[in-house]
Amino acid sequence: MKTYRLALIGFGNVGQGLAEILRDRGAELAQTVGAEFVITAVSDLLKGSVYDPQGLDAGELLTAVGRDGTLGSVVTPGSGWDALETIAQSNADVVVELSYTDLATGQPALDHIRAALAGGKHVITTNKGPIALAYPELADLAAQNGVCLGVEGTVMSGTPALRLGQELLAGAGVRRIQGILNGTTNYILTQMEGGATYAAALAEAQARGYAEADPTGDVEGVDAAGKVVILANLLMGEALTMADVRRTGISGLTAEDVAEAAAAGERWKLIGSVERENGRVQAGVQPVRLPVSHPLAGVSGATNAITYSTDLLGDVTLVGPGAGRMETGYALISDLLAIHRTTDA
Amino acid sequence: MKTYRLALIGFGNVGQGLAEILRDRGAELAQTVGAEFVITAVSDLLKGSVYDPQGLDAGELLTAVGRDGTLGSVVTPGSGWDALETIAQSNADVVVELSYTDLATGQPALDHIRAALAGGKHVITTNKGPIALAYPELADLAAQNGVCLGVEGTVMSGTPALRLGQELLAGAGVRRIQGILNGTTNYILTQMEGGATYAAALAEAQARGYAEADPTGDVEGVDAAGKVVILANLLMGEALTMADVRRTGISGLTAEDVAEAAAAGERWKLIGSVERENGRVQAGVQPVRLPVSHPLAGVSGATNAITYSTDLLGDVTLVGPGAGRMETGYALISDLLAIHRTTDA
Numbered sequence: 001m002k003t004y005r006l007a008l009i010g011f012g013n014v015g016q017g018l019a020e021i022l023r024d025r026g027a028e029l030a031q032t033v034g035a036e037f038v039i040t041a042v043s044d045l046l047k048g049s050v051y052d053p054q055g056l057d058a059g060e061l062l063t064a065v066g067r068d069g070t071l072g073s074v075v076t077p078g079s080g081w082d083a084l085e086t087i088a089q090s091n092a093d094v095v096v097e098l099s100y101t102d103l104a105t106g107q108p109a110l111d112h113i114r115a116a117l118a119g120g121k122h123v124i125t126t127n128k129g130p131i132a133l134a135y136p137e138l139a140d141l142a143a144q145n146g147v148c149l150g151v152e153g154t155v156m157s158g159t160p161a162l163r164l165g166q167e168l169l170a171g172a173g174v175r176r177i178q179g180i181l182n183g184t185t186n187y188i189l190t191q192m193e194g195g196a197t198y199a200a201a202l203a204e205a206q207a208r209g210y211a212e213a214d215p216t217g218d219v220e221g222v223d224a225a226g227k228v229v230i231l232a233n234l235l236m237g238e239a240l241t242m243a244d245v246r247r248t249g250i251s252g253l254t255a256e257d258v259a260e261a262a263a264a265g266e267r268w269k270l271i272g273s274v275e276r277e278n279g280r281v282q283a284g285v286q287p288v289r290l291p292v293s294h295p296l297a298g299v300s301g302a303t304n305a306i307t308y309s310t311d312l313l314g315d316v317t318l319v320g321p322g323a324g325r326m327e328t329g330y331a332l333i334s335d336l337l338a339i340h341r342t343t344d345a
Numbered sequence: 346m347k348t349y350r351l352a353l354i355g356f357g358n359v360g361q362g363l364a365e366i367l368r369d370r371g372a373e374l375a376q377t378v379g380a381e382f383v384i385t386a387v388s389d390l391l392k393g394s395v396y397d398p399q400g401l402d403a404g405e406l407l408t409a410v411g412r413d414g415t416l417g418s419v420v421t422p423g424s425g426w427d428a429l430e431t432i433a434q435s436n437a438d439v440v441v442e443l444s445y446t447d448l449a450t451g452q453p454a455l456d457h458i459r460a461a462l463a464g465g466k467h468v469i470t471t472n473k474g475p476i477a478l479a480y481p482e483l484a485d486l487a488a489q490n491g492v493c494l495g496v497e498g499t500v501m502s503g504t505p506a507l508r509l510g511q512e513l514l515a516g517a518g519v520r521r522i523q524g525i526l527n528g529t530t531n532y533i534l535t536q537m538e539g540g541a542t543y544a545a546a547l548a549e550a551q552a553r554g555y556a557e558a559d560p561t562g563d564v565e566g567v568d569a570a571g572k573v574v575i576l577a578n579l580l581m582g583e584a585l586t587m588a589d590v591r592r593t594g595i596s597g598l599t600a601e602d603v604a605e606a607a608a609a610g611e612r613w614k615l616i617g618s619v620e621r622e623n624g625r626v627q628a629g630v631q632p633v634r635l636p637v638s639h640p641l642a643g644v645s646g647a648t649n650a651i652t653y654s655t656d657l658l659g660d661v662t663l664v665g666p667g668a669g670r671m672e673t674g675y676a677l678i679s680d681l682l683a684i685h686r687t688t689d690a
Contacts, residue, residue, distance in 0.1 A: 021657065029516050158658050160513035167686075168505035168513070171374050171678050295664055298643035312366065312675040313503050316665040319640055321658055330657040333516050341512075 001034060002344055004336065005055070007041035007090045007121075009083045009112050010098035011071070014126050014153070015042070016062060017329025018096065023058040029333070035340040041090040043083050045099070047071050051078030053091045083108065087116045094339065096332060097125040103217070103226045103242065106130035117141040117149065124335035126153030126328050132226035132242065135233040148342055150335025151234070155181065155227045156304045158330030159320030163338070165235045165308055173311030174235060176275040181227040183302035183322040184210045184218040185250050185270045190300045192258045193267065198251070210302055210323075220249035221270060221285035228272040228283050236274060238281050246284040253287055261289045267297045346379060347689055349681065350400070352386035352435045352466075354428045354457050355443030356416070359471050359498070360387070361407060362674025363441065368403040374678070380685040386435040388428050390444070392416050396423030398436045428453065432461045439684065441677060442470040448562070448571045448587065451475035462486040462494065469680035471498030471673050477571035477587065480578040493687055495680025496579070500526065500572045501649045503675030504665030508683070510580045510653055518656030519580060521620040526572040528647035528667040529555045529563040530595050530615045535645045537603045538612065543596070555647055555668075565594035566615060566630035573617040573628050581619060583626050591629040598632055606634045612642045 008015045022029075022037055030036045039056045043049035048071040050056060056076065064073045087095055095116035101109040106129035113130055116123045118141060125131065130138070131154045142149040155161050156179075165174060180186050187210050191201035202219070205211040217223050225245040232238040250270050261268050266289040274283045290297040295317040299305040304322030309315050321327040353360045367374075367382055375381045384401045388394035393416040395401060401421065409418045432440055440461035446454040451474035458475055461468045463486060470476065475483070476499045487494040500506050501524075510519060525531050532555050536546035547564065550556040562568050570590040577583040595615050606613050611634040619628045635642040640662040644650040649667030654660050666672040 025516065025518070033515065158517070159661055160509070163513050164505070164509065164663075168508050168679065170378060170682055171370065172503070172675055173370070292643075293645060295643070298638075298640070300638060312671050312678075314666055314672070316504055316663070318509075318661070318663055320661040326657050327659070330517055333657075334513065337515055 001030060001036055002340065003036045003038060004094055004339070005038050005040045005092045006094050006096050007043070007086050007092035008039060008096045008098060009043055009086065010100065011042050011044040011047050011061070011065065012098065012100070013325045014328045014332070015096070015098045016065065017325035018332045019058040019062050021326065021329050021333055023062065026058070033337060033340060035344070037336055040092055041081070041086045042071060043081055043086040044071070049079055049081050049086060050074045050076040051081060051086070051090055052076040083112050084115055087112060087121070088119060092121060094122040094124060094336065097123055097127060099127070101127050101129040103129050103132060103222060106133040110134055113138055114141065117145055117147060120145050120147060122148045122150070122339050124150035124332050126157070126331055128154045128223070128226045128230065132229045135230065136239045148339045150338055151230070152334050153328050153331025154230050156306065156320060156322050157324060157328040158334065159304065159318060159322065160334060161306045161318055162234055163334070164318055165231070169308055169310060169313070169316065172313050174308050175311060176273065176309040177231050177235065177306065178271050178273045178296065178309070179227070179306035180269055180296055180299050180304050181272045181306070181322070182218055182221070182224045182270060183304055184215070185224070186299065186304070187302045188219070189250065189258070189268055189270065192253070192255060193262060197255050198253060219251045221247045224270060224272040224285045228274055228285060232274040232281060232283050236276060236281060240281070240283055244283055246286070248286040250287050265292055266290060267292060269296055271296070346375060346381055347685065348381045348383060349439055349684070350383055350385045350437045351439050351441050352388070352431050352437035353384060353441045353443060354388055354431065355445065356387050356389040356392050356406070356410065357443065357445070358670045359673045359677070360441070360443045361410065362670040363677045364403040364407050366671065366674050366678055368407065371403070378682060378685060380689070382681055385437055386426070386431045387416060388426055388431040389416065394424055394426050394431060395419045395421040396426060396431070396435055397421040428457050429460055432457060432466070433464060437466060439467040439469060439681065442468055442472060444472070446472050446474040448474050448477060448567060451478040455479055458483055459486065462490055462492060465490050465492060467493045467495070467684050469495035469677050471502070471676055473499045473568070473571045473575065477574045480575065481584045493684045495683055496575070497679050498673050498676025499575050501651065501665060501667045502669060502673040503679065504649065504663060504667065505679060506651045506663055507579055508679070509663055510576070514653055514655060514658070514661065517658050519653050520656060521618065521654040522576050522580065522651065523616050523618045523641065523654070524572070524651035525614055525641055525644050525649050526617045526651070526667070527563055527566070527569045527615060528649055529560070530569070531644065531649070532647045533564070534595065534603070534613055534615065537598070537600060538607060542600050543598060564596045566592045569615060569617040569630045573619055573630060577619040577626060577628050581621060581626060585626070585628055589628055591631070593631040595632050611636055614641055616641070
């Protein structure tokens with residue numbers, strides 16, 4: 001049985017989802033795949049930080065945070081390290097980078113990932129920011145240090161969209177990728193098809209916690225554009241930046257636009273796309289009217305989907321969740337299993 | 346660069362599809378994945394057999410068969426071996442089993458696979474018969490001999506349905522699998538939704554080459570049942586046989602049934618399913634009325650699809666081709682790449 005020691009940088013929703021999966025399914029996983037994943041360090045800016053080289057109890061971490069919102073009640077040999085100290089000084093093999101970040105600078109997550117990779121530790125993250133901004137640099141750094149960089153959760157949460165394209169469709173000749181990559185906007189468009197105005201649909205999305213108080217990142221397509229950059233750079237070997245993505249959001253769509261499409265047997269979807277044509281890559285995010293027969297047209301609500309158009313297989317479409325605590329936590333599990341497959345073989 | 350030598354047992358549509366991919370994309374593949382795949386032997390009951398330990402030219406094989414339907418014009422150091430001689434005496438690392446077989450006995454493919462695995466050779470196949478009938482035995486034999494058994498093409502041709510479930514959803518807790526696993530019946534049902542009678546839709550499917558003169562295997566759900574057995578045995582660790590699958594085909598569906606479902610906002614689909622409940626596995630193939638909002642309801646024509654219902658991710662659906670010369674040929678490529686990932690790491 002191989003043991004992997006994890007340091008969690010950030011212990012919000014996703015980190016807690018991972019801890020929950022390890023608590024509830026760790027034993028089953030160990031039996032199935034022959035690997036054990038043990039959290040030895042957690043460092044969270046607000047909740048505090050704890051370290052036990054022998055392993056922390058995932059259930060105890062969750063109970064502590066459930067009680068008073070902090071890790072204060074967890075008694076461990078070590079505590080008080082900030083993120084960079086945890087990365088440098090803990091015994092972790094894998095740094096799980098989950099700190100709060102954004103698509104403008106990707107910080108402080110970006111520096112955490114650089115430090116971990118340079119220190120010879122595997123990194124897994126569900127943070128779009130640093131990966132959209134610096135994947136080519138980080139992938140090089142990982143390769144130079146002989147470690148893995150797992151980013152499955154940055155697109156479609158735990159739905160294995162990236163690994164499908166990168167591993168299972170290798171050699172099929174992926175020429176175009178199109179996706180419904182943002183659940184919030186797809187939920188809003190689905191509500192509008194049900195008769196809601198844009199404003200009412202947005203308010204409902206906010207009430208359900210899908211959209212933030214400032215919904216710009218979702219409705220103007222910024223979030224989807226970050227995912228488009230990741231798809232282009234991971235799967236097509238490009239080095240695009242956010243500025244390379246032509247971007248139009250859904251805030252200009254009216255109830256009339258939606259009704260008009262429906263009357264023509266079509267549906268508006270916010271589509272992120274990357275396409276290689278004549279050696280050049282075109283990347284964009286924009287509302288598109290799809291015929292209902294299109295594989296992406298039937299994807300409703302907060303669900304996400306991606307279509308790979310390939311030379312040998314034609315279109316292959318994957319549909320699944322694009323967010324959620326356990327769903328995103330599972331993305332980290334799938335990255336851990338990939339590290340195990342790579343390093344154990 | 347690692348080189349893998351292939352012996353093709355059978356050189357029909359799928360074998361020629363594989364040869365075409367290797368001819369047209371072999372160099373690109375070698376560059377991308379660092380492995381070279383060379384055909385050194387072909388043995389076909391009707392087209393003849395050829396062997397060159399240094400490698401046969403895929404283009405020359407295709408040209409020969411295109412010219413007179415046989416390999417007679419290909420001049421090689423060796424020729425005339427039957428399947429078992431080719432398996433035993435060629436220098437192949439990988440036996441590609443593509444001989445004509447069925448779901449009743451799986452022969453002669455089954456004996457070819459046994460011989461190859463026992464002889465320490467990797468086996469890849471797109472033949473459902475032997476895998477539906479004997480997967481547990483064959484998987485054990487492969488493990489005992491330290492070789493791989495690749496069967497991606499037995500379900501949904503090159504669409505990576507099996508590897509998605511087996512590798513990418515490992516640990517997500519797959520509890521139920523439902524799929525549109527037979528393109529012919531899905532094509533017939535789609536035609537019936539367009540207003541055709543069952544008889545007219547079947548005739549059209551036969552005219553297009555989707556259905557055979559005796560369509561029983563497709564329309565009575567036998568083909569789909571074979572795939573259900575494969576899904577249960579590969580992905581849920583069962584040892585089901587064809588007799589364990591409750592099976593109803595589509596030949597009893599009338600135009601009225603289809604119209605009635607449409608009026609209720611539903612669609613008939615022939616669904617193959619495997620479900621684990623209270624430790625017991627239920628497997629079946631039957632026509633099901635799905636609400637149009639169901640992820641499988643929108644899958645039209647000869648396209649196939651599979652939905653994995655999991656504990657951690659909810660439903661994850663993969664949609665793609667289920668047949669075709671290049672599509673099925675690609676399944677073999679993906680099995681070869683998996684062998685390379687496993688043995689090269």
